Amino acid sequence: MGRNYSSSFAAFRTGIIMLVMALTCGCRGKLVSSKWAMDDPDYAAKYSKPYGDDKHQRMLKQAVDARHVEGKSGWYASGYGSGDPLTAGGELGIFAYPDAMVETRVGVMGLAGTRQQDWYVGLTPGIRLQTPTRFAPFIGVAGFLGGNSKDIPAENDNIDNDGNGSVDEDDEVRSDSHFLGGISPEIGAHYWLTSSSRLTVSGQYLFTTEGRASDMWMFGLTFSVLTGPNKGDVDPSRDVPSATELSTPHATRNANADSSSDAAAIHIESDQ
Ligand SMILES: [Ca+2]
Numbered sequence: 284m285g286r287n288y289s290s291s292f293a294a295f296r297t298g299i300i301m302l303v304m305a306l307t308c309g310c311r312g313k314l315v316s317s318k319w320a321m322d323d324p325d326y327a328a329k330y331s332k333p334y335g336d337d338k339h340q341r342m343l344k345q346a347v348d349a350r351h352v353e354g355k356s357g358w359y360a361s362g363y364g365s366g367d368p369l370t371a372g373g374e375l376g377i378f379a380y381p382d383a384m385v386e387t388r389v390g391v392m393g394l395a396g397t398r399q400q401d402w403y404v405g406l407t408p409g410i411r412l413q414t415p416t417r418f419a420p421f422i423g424v425a426g427f428l429g430g431n432s433k434d435i436p437a438e439n440d441n442i443d444n445d446g447n448g449s450v451d452e453d454d455e456v457r458s459d460s461h462f463l464g465g466i467s468p469e470i471g472a473h474y475w476l477t478s479s480s481r482l483t484v485s486g487q488y489l490f491t492t493e494g495r496a497s498d499m500w501m502f503g504l505t506f507s508v509l510t511g512p513n514k515g516d517v518d519p520s521r522d523v524p525s526a527t528e529l530s531t532p533h534a535t536r537n538a539n540a541d542s543s544s545d546a547a548a549i550h551i552e553s554d555q
């Protein structure tokens with residue numbers, strides 16, 4: 284037990300070391316910058332004006348502020364490890380920031396090990412509460428619902444399992460499916476390498492449907508990319524399409540029509 288816990292901790296420590304290496308190799312000189320996210324239009328809109336008397340105060344604020352993530356979404360890839368029971372996992376998914384302090388995600392996760400038989404593949408939704416900052420500690424909760432299927436011997440069950448007209452012939456097998464569910468409290472921290480790329484170290488304790496002996500600490504390292512949209516991408520002056528436009532593929536708006544009548548401004552173009 285103690286040795287297994289040690290190996291779990293060693294995996295977590297390796298994740299921390301990898302994070303530090305990535306930070307020092309990939310972003311040397313930019314770990315703390317008051318202009319670290321200026322290539323993000325929403326961040327730049329807030330901070331691109333010249334400094335005034337509040338220069339030092341604003342530099343500090345700009346160095347930590349990551350509220351430009353609000354309303355944006357992206358994708359992520361994670362690797363997980365656990366020493367007790369020995370388990371390795373991978374996850375691909377999408378995430379979104381409905382608020383700068385709230386992150387939601389859903390991914391597809393594969394787990395091998397788990398003290399159960401073989402591998403599992405399943406869906407894992409999650410939510411995190413975090414600081415709206417470049418270095419962002421968080422707490423969260425995630426779920427897992429997965430399953431697997433494998434062939435097991437069926438030579439003695441008096442059933443023609445494969446429907447070939449012969450009962451319990453040599454090497455007859457049947458398909459055996461198994462489900463694994465779980466819920467896991469999570470703790471960790473993000474660090475934004477750039478305005479749109481993020482590294483995460485996390486630890487989650489997975490309570491499984493297989494009983495407490497199968498519960499485990501899973502330590503993870505995640506790389507994420509924020510893909511938008513920026514607030515400026517949505518032009519508030521753009522016309523909202525009418526129901527007629529949306530339901531009629533060949534409808535176009537006549538720019539010369541009387542703008543007082545939306546109905547009159549719609550031209551229906553015929554295929555002929
Ligand atoms: Ca058979």
Ligand SMILES: [Ca+2]
Binds near residue numbers: 437444
């Ligand atoms: Ca059989």
